[in-house]
Amino acid sequence: MKKFLAESELARDERFVRTKIEDRVFDPRGVKIAQRNTGPAKMAIDRPAAAERSRSLMHGIFVGEIQALEGAGRTCYDFDVDEAPFALKLDMARQCWDESRHCEISIKLGDHMGTEIGEYTESTFLFAAACNPDPVLRLCGVNRALEGLAIDVFSSMKEFGDESGDPVLEFCEDWMLADEVTHVKMGSDWLRRLTDKDPERRERALEFQRTVDAIFNLGGFRGDEEENVIQLARRFRELAGFTEEENDSLSALARESTEQAREMAEMATAALNAQSS
Amino acid sequence: MSDHTKARAPFAPWDRRGLPGLFSVEETARRGGNYKWAEMRLFEVLGGWVATVPELDVKLVLGRHAWFHAEHAKRWDERLPELREMNRERLNVPPNPEFEAFMDSVREPEGAELTIEKLVGVYRVLIPRFIGVYTYHLNGTSRITDAPTIRSLTFILQDEYETWRDGEMLLQSLIDSPAKAERAARRYETLETLYVASGGIAGPGSLGEQSAEVPVG
Numbered sequence: 001m002k003k004f005l006a007e008s009e010l011a012r013d014e015r016f017v018r019t020k021i022e023d024r025v026f027d028p029r030g031v032k033i034a035q036r037n038t039g040p041a042k043m044a045i046d047r048p049a050a051a052e053r054s055r056s057l058m059h060g061i062f063v064g065e066i067q068a069l070e071g072a073g074r075t076c077y078d079f080d081v082d083e084a085p086f087a088l089k090l091d092m093a094r095q096c097w098d099e100s101r102h103c104e105i106s107i108k109l110g111d112h113m114g115t116e117i118g119e120y121t122e123s124t125f126l127f128a129a130a131c132n133p134d135p136v137l138r139l140c141g142v143n144r145a146l147e148g149l150a151i152d153v154f155s156s157m158k159e160f161g162d163e164s165g166d167p168v169l170e171f172c173e174d175w176m177l178a179d180e181v182t183h184v185k186m187g188s189d190w191l192r193r194l195t196d197k198d199p200e201r202r203e204r205a206l207e208f209q210r211t212v213d214a215i216f217n218l219g220g221f222r223g224d225e226e227e228n229v230i231q232l233a234r235r236f237r238e239l240a241g242f243t244e245e246e247n248d249s250l251s252a253l254a255r256e257s258t259e260q261a262r263e264m265a266e267m268a269t270a271a272l273n274a275q276s277s
Numbered sequence: 278m279s280d281h282t283k284a285r286a287p288f289a290p291w292d293r294r295g296l297p298g299l300f301s302v303e304e305t306a307r308r309g310g311n312y313k314w315a316e317m318r319l320f321e322v323l324g325g326w327v328a329t330v331p332e333l334d335v336k337l338v339l340g341r342h343a344w345f346h347a348e349h350a351k352r353w354d355e356r357l358p359e360l361r362e363m364n365r366e367r368l369n370v371p372p373n374p375e376f377e378a379f380m381d382s383v384r385e386p387e388g389a390e391l392t393i394e395k396l397v398g399v400y401r402v403l404i405p406r407f408i409g410v411y412t413y414h415l416n417g418t419s420r421i422t423d424a425p426t427i428r429s430l431t432f433i434l435q436d437e438y439e440t441w442r443d444g445e446m447l448l449q450s451l452i453d454s455p456a457k458a459e460r461a462a463r464r465y466e467t468l469e470t471l472y473v474a475s476g477g478i479a480g481p482g483s484l485g486e487q488s489a490e491v492p493v494g
Contacts, residue, residue, distance in 0.1 A: 001325055001387040011331040011389035069340045070328035076343060077325025086317070086354065093320050093347030096327065100340030103333075117333075127328075 003078045007124040007131060010070060015118030016063075021125045021215075042226050043160045054160060055113050057229075059120040061153060062106035068150075069099035071130025071142050084135045088194075091186045095143075098179045105172050112168055129212050136194045140205040143187025144242075145212035148250075150180040151240060152222055155233035177236060184240035214253055220261045223254030298419025299485075305426060306360035308414065310368025311479045313353035315380065317369070319403065320346035322384040330392050332451070338443055345436045352429045359425065372480030379471040393451055397464040400444025402472060408437050410478045413485055 012018070043057070044050065072095040075084065084092075110116065129141035154177040161169030195202035216222060222230040232254065234247050242250075288294070300308070323343040330336050357365050371377040383398040415430045452458050477483025 073324030073327035077321045093344045096340040097344035100337045
């Protein structure tokens with residue numbers, strides 16, 4: 001089997017429908033939805049269509065877990081021990097088991113919440129972060145950026161489970177959150193160990209992480225404000241090894257991303273209005 | 278005389294552990310290095326295959342088993358310095374080029390349509406051989422001098438039985454036509470031939486030397 005698998009080659013059964021992230025971001029229907037101005041976007045039980053949105057998010061978590069599993073698995077395989085030490089491969093194999101359990105949990109939770117596999121689309125940009133040919137950059141993209149996002153998502157979903165009186169959801173999200181903190185910590189530890197004598201490589205890795213983080217902010221999806229769907233889970237991020245400075249910087253990046261999304265929506269609305277007048 | 282000072286045998290009557298065992302320290306280290314090499318090649322490819330199999334149940338089982346076999350490799354890696362092998366990489370090798378060729382062949386299938394070929398190599402050829410070589414080692418080594426190896430072997434063997442059963446059941450559910458049965462059989466034959474040529478996971482003598490034919494009567 002060859003080393004390095006492109007995201008287009010990920011194997012799926014017939015239920016899965018793949019979309020490109022740009023199709024979702026530039027979906028013209030998004031402008032009309034934004035115009036509705038239905039209040040803060042934060043996951044909350046008093047939000048319109050809260051149940052529908054939580055089901056959609058759960059499906060997103062499920063496909064994200066599959067890709068995280070696949071990414072960790074490829075890191076076991078793609079590198080020789082001189083590029084990725086034996087202990088790093090062991091960590092990635094452990095992560096495979098954890099992500100495999102997360103897939104199982106997400107499938108069961110999807111059933112519990114009333115959705116089914118393939119009901120929503122899958123975009124594979126998460127796996128794309130796991131295709132980097134440098135293991136340090138790959139770990140920064142996956143274990144620090146992607147798994148960091150998972151901390152934020154699980155923390156928000158756990159809170160949503162608590163508020164909506166769903167102990168099953170809260171229980172499961174709390175367990176997955178514990179694993180994600182471990183995975184982020186793995187990424188932080190390996191970044192430190194592998195770039196100990198190579199500050200330039202460390203900076204490249206952190207830059208790659210910032211790029212991936214910016215993508216994961218998804219035009220205001222994640223941030224510190226009420227208008228963000230997913231809240232930055234600062235306390236759990238600190239447990240995972242992120243400094244306060246890193247969290248502040250991510251928050252600033254998220255605000256920037258939210259602002260950009262708002263500007264784009266305004267421009268699109270203006271264009272739409274001009275077209276119809 | 279007080280009863281609590283009464284002499285007792287150092288070994289209870291039911292404790293039948295004995296000396297010596299079949300393997301020297303050096304031979305145990307050599308085998309441990311071969312085991313680590315094979316377990317490592319196995320967990321790497323299980324991880325790599327996850328992205329290449331479309332069947333969701335298979336994907337999740339491979340993810341779980343990747344860690345189980347990584348944990349076995351870790352146990353052998355940790356045992357080596359306890360056997361006076363301070364350079365852990367020196368013995369992290371296949372027993373011979375033939376076994377390396379066998380493992381390369383096990384790891385070869387890539388396409389999404391080749392799940393049966395992937396699983397046959399691991400669950401019908403390789404893992405049953407792990408069960409054989411580990412059982413031989415467990416039964417042959419000294420239960421006193423080599424107790425740490427026995428502890429690892431007992432833990433690992435339990436995993437091997439369970440992973441073999443999981444994989445075999447997946448195969449039984451996937452092989453649902455004569456054409457697929459034929460594919461599985463062809464794959465088994467190819468790999469079995471390569472395996473036999475190598476002599477086994479620890480090379481010739483993996484399961485001990487066969488005694489010469491004994492005349493009957």
